[in-house]
Amino acid sequence: MNTNSLAALLCGAALAAAAPALAHHSFAAQYDANKPITLTGKVTKVEWTNPHIYIFADVKDEKSGEVVNWAFEMGGPNALIRRGWTRNSLKPDDVVTFEGSLARDGSRLVNARSLVMTESGKRMFAGSSEGDEPPASTPQ
C-alpha cells in the first residue's frame, strides 16, 4: 500500500476507542486497578489463545539485576484481530514495555492495557480485560 492509500485509510476510518476483552470474569476480582505497573521485558512465549492471550517475558529487576519471568494477560485473540493484530505480531525475543494492573493474589501477573514495542517505538492496544471502555463498533 502506498502512502497515499494509507493516508486515505487513516483519514477515512473512525478512531476506535479501546475495546474491552470478553469480560467473562470480573477484572476487579483478579486485578487491582489501584496498582498500576509498567514493566519492560523480553518476550519468551506467546500463548495466542482464548479466552486471553498470555505473553510471558523475562523482566530484569533494576536493582538486583535478577531476571524473572512475568505473565501478561491481554484480551482475547478476536478483540486484537479486529484491531489489526495477528498471531505473529509479537514474537519471542521482542522487547516490550507493558502497562497494566497487578494481580491481587501476589503472583507475577499483570493485566496489560497497552504495550510499546521497544525497537520500533510503536504503541499497541492490548485489549485489557477491564470492561470500562466502549465496544469496538464505529460510533454512528
Next chain:
Amino acid sequence: MLLELRAFIAAAGVAVGGAAQAQWWLEVPAGNIPRTASGAIDVAAPAPRAADGHPDLSGVWEPIKTYSRDLAEDLVTPREIPYQPWAKALVDDRADGSQARDDPPAQCLPQGVPRLGGAPAPWKIVQTPALTVVIYEAFNLWRQVFTDGRRLAPDVNPTWLGYSSGRWDGDTLVVETRGFNGKSWLDQVGNPSTEQLRVVERYRRPDFGHLEIEITIDDPGAYTAPWTVQQRANLLVDTDLLEFACNENNRDLQHLPGGD
C-alpha cells in the same frame, strides 16, 4: 513491510476490522447495504424487510455496552431491582469479588440469558420465517427462537440458555425464554437467577444500523416483581463472528477468589 504497516495501524488506534477480516474471506459478495454519498454505511436508512413483511433483524450485532457486567445499568422499571431477601444477601456477598470463581463464565460455562447477549463479543441474527437463530461469538454458543407457533411443555429439562419462542407484535419480535437451570448469574455483579426464570426480550430495529432490546426478568424465585432493562446494539458490517473456544487456555481461574 506488511508487518510494519499493521503495527503502524494498530499503533495509530485505527479500527481496521474490515481489512483484517477480508484477509481470510476473499471476494465476499457485496450485500444490500445502504450507503451514504461518501460510501459509509447509512445507519439511518430504513430497516430491511423480510419477504413476510416483518422487519429483518438479520445481521452481526454488537452491544453498545458490556451489559454482562451489570444488567441493571440501564434499569427501566422499577427504580431498584426488587430483590427477595435471600437474593439481596447473595448479591451483597458477591459484591467484593470474593466469589468470582463461582461465576459460571469464569469457568467457561455458558453465560445464560440475557447475559450472553450483553458480552462485548458480537452475535449474529439469522432470521427465517419459522425460525430465528442467534449465533454468539461468546463461547461459540447459539440460541434458537421458534416463530412457528409451537408451545413449550410445562416441564422441560433445565438448561443454561433455556428454550425460546417468538412472535411478532407489530414491528417488534417478542421472544420468551424459560426452562433455565437456575445456575446463571444474570451479570458479573452477581444478580441471581432460579429455575423459575422467564426472560422476555423485545427486539426492535428502528433503522438499518441499530437494534433496541427491552428485556424483562421475571423470576419469582429471586425477585418480588419483574424488572425491565433497556439494551442497544450496533450493526457491524465489516466483520463476522470469530471462533471463541473458552476452554483453550483458561489461566484465570487459579487467580480468582472463591470456589470450594
